[in-house]
Amino acid sequence: MHHSPDPQPTPAAAVEPETKPAAPVANPSDVVPEPKRPAASGASKNKPAASAGVDPIVGCYQWFNNAPVVIHGDGTMTTGPFVAHWKVINAAQHQYTFTWPDNIETLTITPDQRSMSGTNNFGYPMAGGRVSAGAGMPGTWHWTNGWTVNISANGAFVSGQFRGTWRAINAAAGLYEMTWPKPVDTVILMAGGTRIVGANQYGIAMSGVKTGVCGGS
DSSP states (O other): OOOEOOOOOOSEEEEESSSOOOOOOGGGSOOOOOOOOOOSSGGGSSSSSSSTTTTTTEEEEEEEEEEEEEEEESSSSETTTTTEEEEETTTTTTTEEEEEEOEEEEEEEOOSSSSSEEEESSSSSSEEESSSSSSSOOEEEEEETEEEEEEOOTTTEEEETTTEEEEEEGGGGEEEEEOOOOOOOEEEETTTTTTTEEEEETSEEEEEEEEEETTOO
């Protein structure tokens, strides 16, 4: 869900680095709490404000890919089986980062060794063709999103500023796995706190619309 190189929609918010998904747990102390104001008098002074200490980003959202996302007050985010982490980077401007789990692609190379395709753990499809000689994963590949990926025999690969690792799941069947860096969205909470917009480090845009404050969030 949000977020990798090939901008194609999928469930969640991690995005995939070729078409297009835990990270360090956000410290709740990074969240800037709202100042508590003393209640007037009488019984009312014993009632703490419901929103005291709760960051305005906390709540339920409908993501750009129609997936429901819950942003919790403890610095976590959940959607389906995925747990991400959020952090305030500029409280005054309502800027945040969302760090999603590793972007892991499961790929199958064709028997002629000239192309491969598959999806990542967030459901984003990808495909690429070999532009160098060889068989198996090692070699130079050209992704359908325009990226060039250089895959080494030592289990590492490089594509521009991104570096990751790969492994064979079943080499005889041409089945492999590539792990890219965790997608990190940099976002702004806008429209009076009802809409999130931003993009991840792969250049994939994302957004979400707040649908309410969730119970237990």
